[in-house]
Structures are given as structure tokens and as C-alpha cells.
Amino acid sequence: MATKTVTKADKARVVERREQHHEADVVVVGAGVFGCAIAYALANQGRSVILLERWMHEPDRIVGELLQPGGCETLRKLGMGDCLEGIDAAPCYGYHVIYRGEEVSFPYPPVDKHGNIIWNADVTKFTSRPEGRGFHHGRFIMNLRRKCLNHENISVFETEVTATIKDTHSKAVLGVQTQTKDPKTGKKKPDCFFGSLTIIADGYASIFRKELLGTEPVVRSKFYGLELIDCQLPSQGYGHVVIGDGALALLYQIGTHETRALIDVPLDAAKPETGGVRGYIERVVLPALPPQVQPAVRKAMADGKIPKSMPNSWLPSCKQTRNDGVILLGDAHNMRHPLTGGGMTVAFNDAYLLSQLLHPERVPDLADYNAVHSAMSTFHWKRKSLTSIINVLAQALYSLFAADDWQLRALQKGCFRYFQLGMTEAPVSLLGGLLQRPLTLAYHFFSVAFLAIWLNMIDCCSGKGVLGVFMLPVALVQAVMIWWKACVVFLPVFATELK
Numbered sequence: 001m002a003t004k005t006v007t008k009a010d011k012a013r014v015v016e017r018r019e020q021h022h023e024a025d026v027v028v029v030g031a032g033v034f035g036c037a038i039a040y041a042l043a044n045q046g047r048s049v050i051l052l053e054r055w056m057h058e059p060d061r062i063v064g065e066l067l068q069p070g071g072c073e074t075l076r077k078l079g080m081g082d083c084l085e086g087i088d089a090a091p092c093y094g095y096h097v098i099y100r101g102e103e104v105s106f107p108y109p110p111v112d113k114h115g116n117i118i119w120n121a122d123v124t125k126f127t128s129r130p131e132g133r134g135f136h137h138g139r140f141i142m143n144l145r146r147k148c149l150n151h152e153n154i155s156v157f158e159t160e161v162t163a164t165i166k167d168t169h170s171k172a173v174l175g176v177q178t179q180t181k182d183p184k185t186g187k188k189k190p191d192c193f194f195g196s197l198t199i200i201a202d203g204y205a206s207i208f209r210k211e212l213l214g215t216e217p218v219v220r221s222k223f224y225g226l227e228l229i230d231c232q233l234p235s236q237g238y239g240h241v242v243i244g245d246g247a248l249a250l251l252y253q254i255g256t257h258e259t260r261a262l263i264d265v266p267l268d269a270a271k272p273e274t275g276g277v278r279g280y281i282e283r284v285v286l287p288a289l290p291p292q293v294q295p296a297v298r299k300a301m302a303d304g305k306i307p308k309s310m311p312n313s314w315l316p317s318c319k320q321t322r323n324d325g326v327i328l329l330g331d332a333h334n335m336r337h338p339l340t341g342g343g344m345t346v347a348f349n350d351a352y353l354l355s356q357l358l359h360p361e362r363v364p365d366l367a368d369y370n371a372v373h374s375a376m377s378t379f380h381w382k383r384k385s386l387t388s389i390i391n392v393l394a395q396a397l398y399s400l401f402a403a404d405d406w407q408l409r410a411l412q413k414g415c416f417r418y419f420q421l422g423m424t425e426a427p428v429s430l431l432g433g434l435l436q437r438p439l440t441l442a443y444h445f446f447s448v449a450f451l452a453i454w455l456n457m458i459d460c461c462s463g464k465g466v467l468g469v470f471m472l473p474v475a476l477v478q479a480v481m482i483w484w485k486a487c488v489v490f491l492p493v494f495a496t497e498l499k
Contacts, residue, residue, distance in 0.1 A: 062225030070433020071345030244288025414452025
């Protein structure tokens with residue numbers, strides 16, 4: 001079949017259709033990480049795209065500031081790799097864990113030109129290795145938006161989306177209703193945008209999630225963010241995880257002079273009678289931080305204000321094949337604890353995969369709902385080779401690192417000792433989005449559980465002389481309890497990824 005020649009007049013009509021009549025092949029709601037990525041990917045395939053955003057000013061958020069190496073690579077595949085430039089992004093070469101004063105570092109392993117991991121390699125012999133990037137979230141988002149604004153197949157509108165527009169008979173979504181602010185009067189007026197397919201990515205506080213998916217996120221804690229200036233980290237160029245007695249904090253550079261500190265505060269921990277959030281940070285978290293970091297934290301808290309916060313949410317994904325004409329994705333669809341910094345890696349992977357499945361050669365007409373449903377069914381399962389790892393790893397590690405009972409603390413100790421023994425290549429590769437083998441994650445998690453049981457048996461029976469043998473039954477009972485706790489932490493979350 002001959003390819004139809006697209007003339008300048010044809011292009012002008014498509015632009016007029018978007019700009020004047022608000023009609024396109026795709027309407028994307030939300031110009032955040034996922035929204036920008038999917039809009040750009042589909043526009044690159046020749047689709048006509050309308051991108052809607054409530055507020056086009058630079059956002060100010062304390063999460064979405066660390067992109068793993070796997071996410072950086074997918075961003076390049078999307079043709080948006082240059083969005084990491086010009087924002088003073090800091091490289092991240094791996095992780096540094098501080099556990100009750102002890103420390104261990106593990107870098108991302110080197111990869112060959114095809115992206116395959118070079119196992120058991122001496123990383124010091126490689127001049128080029130995978131790296132993540134830390135940056136100010138708002139600066140990165142503005143680069144993504146500029147990329148979309150400059151694309152000939154994308155029209156961007158600043159407007160607040162309020163509802164979907166449904167066909168009276170079929171209930172298929174035809175587009176969205178919005179409220180657009182008149183620049184002259186400052187008043188909002190109703191507006192409408194129509195597309196063969198509507199992709200909604202309105203974030204963690206989505207107003208469409210209940211209507212379209214019927215799901216709700218689970219929140220166990222909040223991250224409170226501080227921006228530390230010229231903070232001396234124990235290991236430059238690494239993301240830091242600090243684990244203390246009831247304390248959990250992340251530290252990573254987001255610029256030449258700026259370091260982000262994210263402090264996990266359980267919902268029931270910051271009680272007014274103990275000083276609230278600031279009291280919790282000063283009493284529990286600050287003593288666990290490295291000595292060279294503490295002055296910068298005190299300085300950041302000197303204003304007396306409660307730091308900015310963000311809920312740490314868990315929202316398992318679900319298949320989207322029941323709603324015609326609309327897809328809900330990004331944080332509106334699937335979230336995990338931000339401990340491992342995997343959210344944006346998932347978003348870019350989802351955008352890349354979905355764009356491939358909706359390619360015009362596969363789905364010529366996006367109004368063909370059966371074809372879109374078939375693509376979404378494939379998308380649901382195909383994405384899990386990466387997202388199941390990121391999701392399960394985030395939830396399981398949070399349970400261990402924020403341990404609130406003796407079994408979890410035993411597993412926490414086992415995890416750190418596992419890293420100290422040098423068992424880090426596969427775990428950090430999974431965390432960085434470089435290795436997509438869910439069963440490898442299960443193997444390493446339960447290896448940690450076995451090590452935790454062995455360490456607990458040694459602690460229980462040693463140092464007691466002859467009486468140590470009488471503690472063996474107690475150690476065996478505790479072994480069963482630790483193993484059971486490991487199963488409770490891992491298996492339910494893993495099971496949700498099989499649905």
C-alpha cells in the first residue's frame with residue numbers, strides 16, 4: 001500500500017483542528033512525568049496530540065527527583081534524553097547504606113553496549129558506567145514540557161480538567177470538560193477537548209481514579225523533605241539510605257550545592273505531646289544521621305517550620321480493558337513507596353511500552369476500542385517484567401528498613417549483612433531498572449531471610465556457654481517466626497503483581 005503524502009495544507013488543517021476546534025487523535029490530561037512522555041512518544045509517531053495541564057508554572061515537589069539508570073536509558077529511547085541537561089542534574093552511581101553506624105557502598109554494575117550487565121566485573125576498570133540522575137523536580141518537568149511545546153504535533157493548553165465527556169448511548173469517553181481561565185478577565189469559562197483516545201495522568205491525587213478504576217491508594221507514612229546546602233555526604237555521587245533505631249532517611253544530591261533529605265515519618269509517630277513532626281525528626285532521626293550531615297539538617301530546620309511533606313502511597317496496578325476511549329496511567333494508576341526512587345523509571349517505561357503497542361502500524365485508528373483494549377491487555381502483563389520488581393522491592397524494603405517489630409528488625413539486620421558479604425550486584429541492578437527478572441528478586445529476598453534466621457540463631461545461642469544448647473528450641477521457634485514474617489512481607493505484594 002502506498003504511503004499517503006502529507007502536504008503543508010494537511011498539516012495546517014490538523015493544527016487548526018487542535019487549536020481552534022480542540023480535536024485530536026489523543027487528549028492527554030496532565031503534563032507531568034508520564035503525561036509529557038506519552039504525549040511526546042505518540043506525537044513522534046505522527047499522532048495529533050492535545051496536552052492539558054492545570055498549572056504550567058514550575059512545580060515545587062520533594063519527590064520525583066531521582067531517576068534510576070534504567071529510567072535514564074528509557075528517556076533516551078523516547079527521544080527526551082536531553083531533558084536531563086541544563087538543570088544542574090547530579091550523577092548517581094549507586095547506593096550507600098548506613099545501618100546503625102555501619103556503612104556499605106554498592107555501585108551499579110557496568111553494562112555492555114547492548115545494555116547487558118557485566119557480572120563480577122571490577123567497576124574501577126570501567127570509565128563509563130550506568131548512572132542515575134538527581135535533580136530539582138520542577139526544573140526537569142519544565143524541560144519535559146518545553147520538549148512538548150516545541151513539537152509540531154502537540155498543542156498544549158493550560159486548563160483545569162473537571163470531568164470526562166461520555167457518549168450518551170455507548171458510555172465511551174469522547175474527551176474531557178475543562179475550566180479555562182480567561183487571561184483578560186481572570187474568570188474561568190467552560191471548555192471541551194475531544195480525542196479518539198483520552199489518556200489521563202492526573203497524579204497521585206487523581207480525581208478520576210475512583211470513577212475509572214475503583215481503586216484507592218494505601219498510605220502508611222509521609223516523607224518530609226529538607227533541602228540541605230553544601231552538605232558533605234559520606235560518599236559523594238551515591239544515594240544514601242540511613243537506617244537507625246526507628247529512623248529512616250534518604251539523602252541524595254539534586255544539584256551542585258543542594259542535597260535532598262527525605263525523612264520517613266509514620267502516620268502515628270508525630271504526636272503533638274512529643275513535639276510533632278519536628279520533634280520526631282530532632283529526637284529520632286537526627287541522631288541516626290552521619291555527624292557531617294547533622295549541621296546541614298539543623299540549619300535547614302532553623303526556620304521553625306514543618307518541612308514539606310508527601311504521602312508514601314501503595315497502589316497496585318489493575319488491567320484497563322473495561323472503559324472505552326480512556327486510559328488512566330502514571331501515579332493515578334500505579335504507585336509504590338518512593339524509598340527506591342523507581343517511580344519515574346516505571347512512568348517512562350510505561351510510556352515507551354504503551355507507545356509501541358499503540359503504534360499506528362498496530363492500531364491505525366485509536367477509536368477502534370477493541371484494538372486499544374487488546375493493546376492494554378498486553379500492556380498490563382508486559383510491563384510487569386520491570387514494574388513488578390520496582391513495586392515489590394519498594395514495598396518489601398520499606399517494611400524491612402522501617403522495622404517496627406523484632407522479626408522485621410532481624411530481617412533488617414540480615415539485609416545489611418547480605419550487602420556487607422558483597423551480595424549487591426543483582427539487588428542494585430534490580431533497583432536501578434537494569435535487570436528485569438522478578439524471580440531473581442524473590443531469590444535474593446528469601447536468601448536474606450535465611451541469613452537473618454542464621455544470624456538470629458547465633459545471637460540466641462552463642463555467648464551462653466553450656467546453656468547455649470538449651471536455647472536451641474527457642475532459636476528454632478524464632479526462626480519459624482522470622483520466616484513467616486518474611487513471607488507476610490513479600491508474598492502478598494508479589495501476589496498482587498500476578499493479577
